[in-house]
Amino acid sequence: MFDAVIRRLSRALARQKILSSLKDWGTSFSLWPVHFTTACCGSEFAASFCPRYDAERYGFLPFVGTRQCNVLFIEGTVTKKMAEAAKIVYEQMPEPKFVFAMGACAIDGGIFWNSYNIVRPHEILPVDVYIPGCPPRPEAILKSLTMEQEKIRKKVTPHPEN
Amino acid sequence: MSEEQTLELLIGPQHPGSGHMRLVAEMDGDVILNFEPNIGYVHRAVEKIAETKTYVQIIPLVERTSLPDTANHNLGYVLALERLLGIDAPLRAQYLRILLAEINRIHSHLYGMGIHGNMIGSTTMLMWAFGDREPFIELAQRLTGARLSYSYIIPGGVRRDLPQDFRNDALKALSYMERRLKDYDRIFVHNPVTLARLKGVGVINRIDAARIGVVGPNLRASGIAYDVRKIEPYCIYPDLDFEVVVRDEGDAHARLLVRIGEIEQSISMIRQILGKIPDGSILADRYLDLVPSRTRFEKRSSVKFPALFSGLKPSKGEAVSRVEASRGELFHYLVSDGSTHPYRFRIVTPSFKNLIAFKHALLGQKLADIPAVYGSLDYFPPEADR
Numbered sequence: 001m002f003d004a005v006i007r008r009l010s011r012a013l014a015r016q017k018i019l020s021s022l023k024d025w026g027t028s029f030s031l032w033p034v035h036f037t038t039a040c041c042g043s044e045f046a047a048s049f050c051p052r053y054d055a056e057r058y059g060f061l062p063f064v065g066t067r068q069c070n071v072l073f074i075e076g077t078v079t080k081k082m083a084e085a086a087k088i089v090y091e092q093m094p095e096p097k098f099v100f101a102m103g104a105c106a107i108d109g110g111i112f113w114n115s116y117n118i119v120r121p122h123e124i125l126p127v128d129v130y131i132p133g134c135p136p137r138p139e140a141i142l143k144s145l146t147m148e149q150e151k152i153r154k155k156v157t158p159h160p161e162n
Numbered sequence: 163m164s165e166e167q168t169l170e171l172l173i174g175p176q177h178p179g180s181g182h183m184r185l186v187a188e189m190d191g192d193v194i195l196n197f198e199p200n201i202g203y204v205h206r207a208v209e210k211i212a213e214t215k216t217y218v219q220i221i222p223l224v225e226r227t228s229l230p231d232t233a234n235h236n237l238g239y240v241l242a243l244e245r246l247l248g249i250d251a252p253l254r255a256q257y258l259r260i261l262l263a264e265i266n267r268i269h270s271h272l273y274g275m276g277i278h279g280n281m282i283g284s285t286t287m288l289m290w291a292f293g294d295r296e297p298f299i300e301l302a303q304r305l306t307g308a309r310l311s312y313s314y315i316i317p318g319g320v321r322r323d324l325p326q327d328f329r330n331d332a333l334k335a336l337s338y339m340e341r342r343l344k345d346y347d348r349i350f351v352h353n354p355v356t357l358a359r360l361k362g363v364g365v366i367n368r369i370d371a372a373r374i375g376v377v378g379p380n381l382r383a384s385g386i387a388y389d390v391r392k393i394e395p396y397c398i399y400p401d402l403d404f405e406v407v408v409r410d411e412g413d414a415h416a417r418l419l420v421r422i423g424e425i426e427q428s429i430s431m432i433r434q435i436l437g438k439i440p441d442g443s444i445l446a447d448r449y450l451d452l453v454p455s456r457t458r459f460e461k462r463s464s465v466k467f468p469a470l471f472s473g474l475k476p477s478k479g480e481a482v483s484r485v486e487a488s489r490g491e492l493f494h495y496l497v498s499d500g501s502t503h504p505y506r507f508r509i510v511t512p513s514f515k516n517l518i519a520f521k522h523a524l525l526g527q528k529l530a531d532i533p534a535v536y537g538s539l540d541y542f543p544p545e546a547d548r
Contacts, residue, residue, distance in 0.1 A: 040544045050288070052292075
């Protein structure tokens with residue numbers, strides 16, 4: 001009884017403008033992608049966290065466990081076998097969560113568009129940001145980060161409850 | 163042993179120690195009884211798609227199988243295609259090809275070493291290796307215009323000539339890398355923690371390595387001096403002076419040392435190439451005559467594809483090429499039926515051959531050795547799954 005009241009109260013408070021924009025501000029600087037490599041774009045993804053490009057300065061820290069992460073980075077092609085795993089990983093992540101689709105393959109198949117074994121990420125996941133390129137340069141990844149941060153702060157995400 | 167006493171452990175595909183695959187380990191307490199890598203997570207049907215594309219369109223396609231190591235894959239495919247077409251690249255183009263291949267070998271080995279360091283908990287090594295990889299990516303970018311996917315090597319030659327200030331910058335990067343290798347030695351390679359994690363772990367002995375068909379640095383770490391660059395030299399490797407780096411121990415640490423030795427060899431090879439690269443054209447005369455304006459091409463020193471390339475029609479037949487990619491021997495097989503598309507295209511990638519090493523190297527090891535051995539094999543799943 002008491003718990004339920006507290007929960008309703010905190011939800012109502014979180015919907016208040018000041019608190020919710022504070023929450024969005026915090027979320028935008030703590031985007032943690034889960035360690036889930038779907039294809040070869042992973043090599044450029046790794047480069048964007050390393051000294052030359054250093055995406056960590058935007059609060060973007062690759063982490064190991066799905067339960068502690070809020071970003072799923074689709075790195076390139078998603079095959080049918082990988083799509084099942086991607087869905088499970090996405091469902092395990094806590095809200096609010098965001099999906100980045102990196103590379104031409106993740107947009108519409110790219111060079112593999114008529115392959116028998118690939119899945120378009122937008123068919124299985126709600127994608128927030130697409131990053132074109134084959135592979136995208138690390139600068140493009142950083143740009144996508146700042147764009148997503150902007151989107152979160154302005155509340156234009158496909159998750160209306162956040 | 164009965165079923166109840168062993169535990170089947172599934173690692174991956176979402177796991178920092180697994181990459182794009184699932185590792186199935188049968189454990190008895192902390193000891194691995196049986197190890198089965200479950201691959202196919204990145205199978206994208208490169209060979210089948212190749213049958214629907216023209217010969218020049220396949221060049222970017224084969225590169226996508228191994229993104230950290232594109233130049234060698236590109237070179238292997240183009241060598242097979244040139245054998246089918248019956249053309250040879252001019253000498254300068256061959257020097258440029260090997261220049262790019264060796265630059266790529268350095269940054270690919272650094273990539274592998276960085277991931278290996280990260281897997282056994284040395285984040286410094288990850289950051290250093292990835293940071294020091296950038297000068298070489300930058301060099302390759304000067305030469306080709308792209309960071310990783312170069313598509314630089316085309317039938318009959320290469321796409322661009324050496325940029326003007328390339329030589330000085332390359333020499334600077336090489337001496338920087340030599341300095342850094344000494345730092346690596348102190349912080350990672352002979353660090354007590356690394357020695358404790360890697361010495362005597364994941365041993366593949368000489369006989370096993372030859373029997374199961376491991377290739378590349380993993381084979382050379384087991385004491386077999388097998389290198390396609392020496393055994394079946396292609397392009398200008400006969401003119402270059404280099405050694406095959408061999409270690410006898412066959413453990414994870416030996417594989418790391420072989421990679422470092424190969425970086426040193428590549429550095430010396432790039433120095434030799436820059437010293438004696440001859441003048442001349444970068445595209446075979448047969449195609450150069452078809453480039454719209456020959457004088458303009460010579461001024462700008464980059465090749466616009468002649469329209470003929472879109473409809474290359476090799477005569478009926480089949481061709482094979484073997485190159486030493488940075489992860490090992492890479493094999494391309496191309497069958498032509500006289501049309502613009504290949505009839506059959508087959509790649510045997512080094513990672514696929516090295517996959518079986520997991521089963522042998524990890525038997526009887528502890529659970530915590532899985533990342534140490536995985537990293538030391540420098541396995542790249544998209545390359546194995548194609």
